[in-house]
Amino acid sequence: MTAVDPDLRRPRVGIMGGTFDPIHNGHLVAASEVAQHFNLSEVIFVPTGQPYQKPGATASEHRYLMTVVATASNPSFTVSRVDIDRDRPTYTIDTLRDLRAARPDAELFFITGADAIAQIFDWKDVDELFELAHFVAVSRPGHTLTISGLPEQDVSLLEVPALAISSTDCRSRVGRGFPVWYLVPDGVVQYIAKHHLYRS
Numbered sequence: 001m002t003a004v005d006p007d008l009r010r011p012r013v014g015i016m017g018g019t020f021d022p023i024h025n026g027h028l029v030a031a032s033e034v035a036q037h038f039n040l041s042e043v044i045f046v047p048t049g050q051p052y053q054k055p056g057a058t059a060s061e062h063r064y065l066m067t068v069v070a071t072a073s074n075p076s077f078t079v080s081r082v083d084i085d086r087d088r089p090t091y092t093i094d095t096l097r098d099l100r101a102a103r104p105d106a107e108l109f110f111i112t113g114a115d116a117i118a119q120i121f122d123w124k125d126v127d128e129l130f131e132l133a134h135f136v137a138v139s140r141p142g143h144t145l146t147i148s149g150l151p152e153q154d155v156s157l158l159e160v161p162a163l164a165i166s167s168t169d170c171r172s173r174v175g176r177g178f179p180v181w182y183l184v185p186d187g188v189v190q191y192i193a194k195h196h197l198y199r200s
């Protein structure tokens, strides 16, 4: 029998962390592109519980449920409650420790946009982050994609189709009575309307 490199059998799992207030098509395209490029078997979306840098965020259960609605049709996309259920501010180091414990077999890929990766030196325990996951930074309109200063072997850059969508703009559009159809999945448009989110 031919010997098989054990690493080749390790599932490759993506993690897409975000406040998702609301989740939009920019997030979904980023996750889909990284999954295709890195041959990921699954992408786990992880809504933040208490995003300490975004103190006015919508209640976490709404953000969690919108993420579930948005990802339901894709068999490779799942949603984790690890950050929602942790009763303290959300740090990616905790996200990765929890998911590493839950999936000890997997090779983890943490997906971030160009804006988020540019801030990573301000994140908690930044050096340990790279021991727990490979980071993939995707392009985002309006932000320069660079990983200068980051460990080259631990971070990859990926150009993805440019979608100039942000959650801030989606919230603002809803507040002003503008549509968000086609910026967010249809079910998220309906969820926002049903729960009267983002009305001024």
Ligand SMILES: Nc1ncnc2c1ncn2[C@@H]1O[C@H](COP(=O)(O)OP(=O)(O)OP(=O)(O)O)[C@@H](O)[C@H]1O
Residues within 6 Å of the ligand: 017, 018, 019, 020, 021, 026, 027, 030, 111, 112, 113, 114, 115, 116, 117, 138, 139, 140, 141, 163, 164, 165, 166, 167, 168, 169
């Ligand atoms: N249009 C986009 N293209 C590529 N990456 C994106 C895009 N929007 C968000 N991301 C990335 O997705 C992750 C989660 O983003 P987040 O939930 O904060 O959305 P956001 O649109 O940046 O929100 P906000 O406008 O409220 O700051 C971050 O790593 C962010 O860089």
Ligand SMILES: O=C(O)c1ccc[n+]([C@@H]2O[C@H](COP(=O)([O-])O)[C@@H](O)[C@H]2O)c1
Residues within 6 Å of the ligand: 016, 017, 018, 019, 020, 048, 051, 053, 054, 090, 091, 092, 093, 116, 122, 123, 124
């Ligand atoms: O770990 C940190 O200190 C840290 C600080 C800011 C943001 N993050 C993570 O970055 C991801 C995007 O965050 P946000 O606030 O831009 O939606 C999300 O997974 C956050 O948990 C992590």
